[in-house]
Amino acid sequence: MQSLLMKIMISSFLLVGWSLPAWALDGDAQRGEAAAAVCSACHQADGSGQNIPDGESWPRLAGMNADYLYKQVKDFQAGTRVNASMQPFAQMLTDQQLRDVAVYYSQLPVTPAAGGETASEEDLAWGEKLATRGDWERYIVPCSSCHGPGNQGAGQHFPGIAGQHAGYLAQQLRAWQNGDRDNDPQHLMAAIAERMNERDIQAVSAWLAQQPAN
Structure with a gap:
C-alpha cells in the first residue's frame, strides 16, 4: 500500500510539474562567456567540471x-543551498550576469563524464535498476520518474543526471541523505536518498556517469 501511495504521489507531482511552462530565461551567451571566468577554475572553460576521486x-x-543552473546559483546566493567553495563565487554575480552565464553554459556542447570506470558489471546492473526501475520494496523511486526519460532532465527543478560525473552524483546523494542539501520541491530527494545505502549510491552514480547526455 505504501509503495502504491508513493507511486501516486510522485506521478501526481510530475504531472503538475511537467505541465508548467518552461521559464524563458533572459540571458545573453556572449556576455555570459565573459562573466563565466569566475566559474572556470572549478567548472573549466568548457564547462566540463571535474571528477576528483576521494575529493x-x-x-x-x-x-x-x-x-536549472540559474535556480541553483540563486539558491546558493540565498543560502538555501550551501557549499563553502561555491558560496563566495555565487555572490560575485549580479542577477543579469547569472542569467547570461546560465544561458552560455546551456549552449556549450556536452562533455564526457568521468567516474565509475572500475565498477563491476554486477554493480552497474544494480545501478541501472535503481535509475530506471527503482527498488519499490524499499520505496526507492527510479531516478527517471523525476529526471525524465533517459534521465536527461525535466525543467528547472530536475537536472539531467545522465552523463554527469559519478563523483559529483555520489557527493550530492550523500548531501541529500545527511540533510546537508534540501532545496528541491517537496523534499523528494531527501526522502529517496535516506533509503539508499553506500552500495546503492556508488552503483547508480557509476551507471549514470556512463550514460549519454543530450
Missing part, C-alpha cells in the same frame, strides 16, 4: 538546462 567533484555545466 570534492564539480559538476559538468555544459549542456545543462539554463533554468
